[in-house]
Amino acid sequence: xxxxxxxxxxxxxxxxxxxxxxxxxxxxxxxxxxxxxxxxxxxxxxxxxxxxxxxxxxxxxxxxxxxxxxxxxxxxxxxxxxxxxxxxxxxxxxxxxxxxxxxxxxxxxxxxxxxxxxxxxxxxxxxxxxxxxxxxxxxxxxxxxxxxxxxxxxxxxxxxxxxxxxxxxxxxxxxxxxxxxxxxxxxxxxxxxxxxxxxxxxxxxxxxxxxxxxxxxxxxxxxxxxxxxxxxxxxxxxxxxxxxxxxxxxxxxxxxxxxxxxxxxxxxxxxxxxxxxxxxxxxxxxxxxxxxxxxxxxxxxxxxxxxxxxxxxxxxxxxxxxxxxxxxxxxxxxxxxxxxxxxxxxxxxxxxxxxxxxxxxxxxxxxxxxxxxxxxxxxxxxxxxxxxxxxxxxxxxxxxxxxxxxxxxxxxxxxxxxxxxxxxxxxxxxxxxxxxxxxxxxxxxxxxxxxxxxxxxxxxxxxxxxxxxxxxxxxxxxxxxxxxxxxxx
Amino acid sequence: xxxxxxxxxxxxxxxxxxxxxxxxxxxxxxxxxxxxxxxxxxxxxxxxxxxxxxxxxxxxxxxxxxxxxxxxxxxxxxxxxxxxxxxxxxxxxxxxxxxxxxxxxxxxxxxxxxxxxxxxxxxxxxxxxxxxxxxxxxxxxxxxxxxxxxxxxxxxxxxxxxxxxxxxxxxxxxxxxxxxxxxxxxxxxxxxxxxxxxxxxxxxxxxxxxxxxxxxxxxxxxxxxxxxxxx
Numbered sequence: 001x002x003x004x005x006x007x008x009x010x011x012x013x014x015x016x017x018x019x020x021x022x023x024x025x026x027x028x029x030x031x032x033x034x035x036x037x038x039x040x041x042x043x044x045x046x047x048x049x050x051x052x053x054x055x056x057x058x059x060x061x062x063x064x065x066x067x068x069x070x071x072x073x074x075x076x077x078x079x080x081x082x083x084x085x086x087x088x089x090x091x092x093x094x095x096x097x098x099x100x101x102x103x104x105x106x107x108x109x110x111x112x113x114x115x116x117x118x119x120x121x122x123x124x125x126x127x128x129x130x131x132x133x134x135x136x137x138x139x140x141x142x143x144x145x146x147x148x149x150x151x152x153x154x155x156x157x158x159x160x161x162x163x164x165x166x167x168x169x170x171x172x173x174x175x176x177x178x179x180x181x182x183x184x185x186x187x188x189x190x191x192x193x194x195x196x197x198x199x200x201x202x203x204x205x206x207x208x209x210x211x212x213x214x215x216x217x218x219x220x221x222x223x224x225x226x227x228x229x230x231x232x233x234x235x236x237x238x239x240x241x242x243x244x245x246x247x248x249x250x251x252x253x254x255x256x257x258x259x260x261x262x263x264x265x266x267x268x269x270x271x272x273x274x275x276x277x278x279x280x281x282x283x284x285x286x287x288x289x290x291x292x293x294x295x296x297x298x299x300x301x302x303x304x305x306x307x308x309x310x311x312x313x314x315x316x317x318x319x320x321x322x323x324x325x326x327x328x329x330x331x332x333x334x335x336x337x338x339x340x341x342x343x344x345x346x347x348x349x350x351x352x353x354x355x356x357x358x359x360x361x362x363x364x365x366x367x368x369x370x371x372x373x374x375x376x377x378x379x380x381x382x383x384x385x386x387x388x389x390x391x392x393x394x395x396x397x398x399x400x401x402x403x404x405x406x407x408x409x410x411x412x413x414x415x416x417x418x419x420x421x422x423x424x425x426x427x428x429x430x431x432x433x434x435x436x437x438x439x440x441x442x443x444x445x446x447x448x449x450x451x452x453x454x455x456x457x458x459x460x461x462x463x464x465x466x467x468x469x470x471x472x473x474x475x476x477x478x479x480x481x482x483x484x485x486x487x488x489x
Numbered sequence: 490x491x492x493x494x495x496x497x498x499x500x501x502x503x504x505x506x507x508x509x510x511x512x513x514x515x516x517x518x519x520x521x522x523x524x525x526x527x528x529x530x531x532x533x534x535x536x537x538x539x540x541x542x543x544x545x546x547x548x549x550x551x552x553x554x555x556x557x558x559x560x561x562x563x564x565x566x567x568x569x570x571x572x573x574x575x576x577x578x579x580x581x582x583x584x585x586x587x588x589x590x591x592x593x594x595x596x597x598x599x600x601x602x603x604x605x606x607x608x609x610x611x612x613x614x615x616x617x618x619x620x621x622x623x624x625x626x627x628x629x630x631x632x633x634x635x636x637x638x639x640x641x642x643x644x645x646x647x648x649x650x651x652x653x654x655x656x657x658x659x660x661x662x663x664x665x666x667x668x669x670x671x672x673x674x675x676x677x678x679x680x681x682x683x684x685x686x687x688x689x690x691x692x693x694x695x696x697x698x699x700x701x702x703x704x705x706x707x708x709x710x711x712x713x714x715x716x717x718x719x720x
Contacts, residue, residue: 242578242618258588262574269576269618333572336537338561338589338638405576480541486571 005105037121044125048133060130060143064197065190071150072175078115078158079168093229103225107218110155119151135201142204147197149210156217160224259347266326267319270405273326276318280355283314284363287377291369301446304373305437305453308380309388309430311363315355316384317429320392321399323348324475328402328486335479341472345393349468352389356381379454380433386460388429390467397474400485490515490642490674491536495545498531498698506531506698508545513676515641518668520689520706521678522714527695529678530568533646536676537566549642562590566644567631575620579612579630582619583637590638597637604633607659625651632660636667643667644676649684657684664688682718686711 051059092102110116127144131137161167181187199206247264250257267273290307310317319326324344327334334344360381366373433453440449460467491513498506506528513519521529534540536547538554546553552560566572574582587597601613611626612633619627628651635643648664649657665688667673679685685692686706694702694717702717704710 242616242621244578244580255588258585262577262585265576265581330571330574332537332539332568333574335539336561336564336566336572337586340558480539483539 009109036118040118040121041125044122045129047122047126048129060135060201061194061198063126064201065194067147067197068190068193069175069179071154072171074115074119074151075154075158076168076172076175078154079161099226099229103222103229106225107156107159107221110159111152113155116151116155119148123147138204139201142207143197143201146200146207146210149207149214152214153210153217156214156221160217160221255343256347256350259344260350263326263347263351266405272403272405273319276322277315280314280316280318280359283317284311284359286314287311287363287366287373291366291373301376301441301449302434302438304376305380305434305449306430308376308378309384309433310380311366311377312356312359312381313384313388313429314359316352316388316392319355320348320352320389321395322403323393323396324482325396325399325401325403325486326405329405331483331486335483341475342468345468345471345475349389349393352392353385356384356389375450379450379457382454382457383433384457386457387432390460390471391429394471394474397471397478397482400478400482402486402488490517491547491549491676493545493547496535496542496547497544498528498535498540499543504698506535508532508698508700511693511700513674515674516671517691518664518675518689519677520685520692521676521695522680522682522685522692523678523695524718526697528698529695530646531698532695533566533568533644533676533678536644537564537568560642563641564644565590565635565638565640565642566646567628567635567648568644568646570624570627570631572631572634573619573627576618578618579615579622582630583634586634586637590640592638600637601633604663607633607656607663609656625653625656628652629656641672642674642676646678647680648677649679649681661688682711682714686714 047063048059051057051062056062123144127140130140178187178189182189200210245265247261250261250264253260267277287307287310290303324331324334360377363377364374366377433456436452436456437449440446440452491511493508493511495510496506496508497504505526521532523529531540535542536549536554538558538560541555546555548554549560549564554560574585577585583597583601584594587593592600608629612622612630615622619630622630628648632645632648635645645664648660652660661684664675664677667675668688668690677685677689690706692702692704692706692710692714693700694704694714702713704713
């Protein structure tokens with residue numbers, strides 16, 4: 001029975017339209033994965049010696065001290081990125097399969113997820129180093145297994161909590177507060193949590209406890225999903241009461257207004273798009289890392305341009321680069337209605353521009369960190385409006401992942417948060433302004449660098465018609481491929 | 490109104506549509522029947538430029554559909570649920586389509602008032618988004634939306650499927666009324682031979698992508714079709 005499930009999963013993965021990208025994309029993604037594996041491995045082998053060198057205590061104890069943050073980050077990371085165990089359960093329900101099998105398979109699938117085994121790259125080499133030093137073999141194995149069990153506990157907690165945003169926000173807040181308290185020396189949470197992790201080493205049998213917890217969580221998740229596997233329970237979509245909205249004030253924009261009205265409703269009424277907007281909002285605070293001097297490596301003008309782009313471009317990156325995928329579920333309608341591509345694209349473009357301008361206003365508080373900081377943000381905004389706004393629309397023509405707007409609502413919903421492909425597409429949007437700035441910076445002076453970037457952005461306005469013509473042609477060329485890709489959900 | 494020339498569509502080595510030539514005069518109510526995979530939806534998709542023909546082309550009122558977009562203002566269609574915007578209420582959806590076709594709210598409301606019977610009180614004012622309506626009700630909304638803006642060509646793919654008997658009968662009347670108008674060309678596909686013979690003046694049978702029958706509807710047509718599909 002299991003082999004049928006695996007077969008299904010295999011096919012759905014390799015036959016997905018989004019998988020058929022160009023070869024260089026796959027190579028780049030492979031290289032990225034390799035980079036992380038090497039980085040983790042060398043960290044695992046090197047951590048012991050680094051900590052020993054720094055003379056801040058016994059390496060194992062130091063690792064234990066910060067383990068709670070590691071686990072908390074793992075949790076946050078999972079919540080945002082780990083996909084839920086969807087096997088397209090509906091078509092399986094009425095087949096002669098036992099529910100236990102379906103649930104076991106769905107849950108079991110998560111065990112082999114990247115989010116679980118990636119930790120091994122750090123912990124296995126670290127444990128091996130410990131064994132070669134003067135640590136008790138049984139103790140190290142106990143510690144190792146105990147920690148592994150905790151990651152798997154995270155795995156199942158994440159599955160159970162996945163649709164409960166409240167849980168996530170409370171959890172994240174607790175750990176942010178704990179981190180700040182520790183940094184400022186008010187309260188040190190690690191003093192209490194370290195004891196727990198130390199136990200796994202000092203008394204290896206205590207490692208059984210997380211394993212018992214893990215088994216308990218598995219059974220809890222199992223019964224929960226089994227109980228809710230009905231079309232009108234766990235598998236049903238939530239229905240919200242609808243309200244007809246007029247938004248007549250947008251009528252003054254003519255045809256453009258028609259699309260803007262629709263886009264506003266799209267953002268307001270779909271969880272998936274709301275998430276994108278909220279993410280975009282948080283980008284505004286990303287600049288704090290750069291301008292407060294919190295991280296020394298970021299303390300140079302190149303990174304400030306980078307920050308300026310990010311602070312004002314949150315919406316542009318989180319929403320803009322999925323145009324036209326937001327309309328994927330009714331793309332055939334859009335393509336056969338009385339719609340000119342130009343108007344459709346212009347409305348999306350305006351949306352991005354308006355959001356960029358709003359972000360720029362919201363970011364005025366950066367003046368607190370000096371005029372130069374805000375100038376970097378203004379320059380970033382000009383570049384976003386003048387150049388990046390076209391680039392995202394252009395890139396969007398190639399992003400053929402259909403978006404299920406309501407997917408976050410389903411109990412077994414799959415969080416198509418963001419994929420490596422779209423992240424890759426953002427690179428030219430970020431690197432180019434830094435290069436332009438560097439040219440000005442090194443040839444003349446920093447001010448010239450800012451002026452160069454701003455001029456480049458302003459030039460974008462001048463070529464608006466040309467740029468739109470080009471983008472329009474690409475959309476037209478890609479139309480049939482896009483329609484085909486959107487058919488596959 | 491619509492004419493095609495050496496139209497074919499091939500996927501790999503499989504030809505799914507191969508029509509030497511087809512003329513649909515203005516004002517005709519045109520029915521397309523055929524078994525699954527006969528090429529009905531492929532033909533409609535080509536007509537709406539949703540897929541590209543392998544050879545040949547379609548001309549809709551002097552506009553070649555895969556070259557120019559000028560056919561869009563006078564053509565409307567409802568093929569499947571991908572023609573609905575799930576997060577809108579039915580009213581908003583109708584107004585949206587109306588605005589795209591240069592009709593204001595009052596125009597749309599006036600049109601909708603003709604369809605109160607057809608909606609059976611289950612579409613308007615329901616406080617539901619289109620995505621939360623049942624399949625049949627979604628279909629009703631989609632069909633009526635395709636009537637907005639006085640289109641000259643209306644394309645409906647399987648309009649009778651998924652509808653309850655009452656609505657099927659009402660829909661037949663609506664299509665007949667449209668067909669009576671000289672300026673409106675209606676294209677309907679269906680698996681239901683009775684319905685299609687009732688509403689269409691002309692019926693074309695597709696089989697494996699080719700036209701095998703082209704009949705002006707008469708009393709004998711239903712018999713003829715039944716023999717064809719039964720045999």
